[in-house]
Amino acid sequence: MSADERPEVGVETLQQILAAFNRHDVEGVMEFFAEDCVLETPTGPAPYGRRLVGREQVREGIAARFAGIPDVHYGDDSHWVCGDRGVSEWTLTGTTAERERLDVRGCDLWTFRAGKALRKDSYWKIVERTSP
Numbered sequence: 001m002s003a004d005e006r007p008e009v010g011v012e013t014l015q016q017i018l019a020a021f022n023r024h025d026v027e028g029v030m031e032f033f034a035e036d037c038v039l040e041t042p043t044g045p046a047p048y049g050r051r052l053v054g055r056e057q058v059r060e061g062i063a064a065r066f067a068g069i070p071d072v073h074y075g076d077d078s079h080w081v082c083g084d085r086g087v088s089e090w091t092l093t094g095t096t097a098e099r100e101r102l103d104v105r106g107c108d109l110w111t112f113r114a115g116k117a118l119r120k121d122s123y124w125k126i127v128e129r130t131s132p
Contacts, residue, residue, distance in 0.1 A: 009112045014079035014088045017117070021074055024066045030059055034116035042106065042124040049122070069094040069102065086110035092124065103127075
């Protein structure tokens with residue numbers, strides 16, 4: 001496929017993905033992902049977090065995010081795209097199922113192929129809790 005035939009990915013694409021996340025719309029989010037996609041979570045057992053490979057694992061991971069933080073919201077966002085790479089910066093707020101309140105700054109590093117997300121690598125700031 002030549003560069004002229006590739007579907008264009010722009011800032012609007014990243015805004016649409018974030019809007020689907022904020023609607024808690026698993027299938028809406030998945031519309032943006034390629035069949036052989038990879039999602040690397042901000043936490044997990046390895047230096048890259050937890051790696052989910054393929055649409056089914058990614059779908060399960062996104063559904064788990066909504067279940068684990070039922071009121072999750074991504075706000076104060078900004079995005080940029082350069083070629084097949086993109087970045088979304090945001091503030092995640094919400095309350096976990098264990099009733100821990102989250103308010104963290106983070107970002108997603110995106111890789112696209114033919115207009116679909118091939119890789120989403122997520123990062124969150126580590127918030128240190130201090131005792132009174």
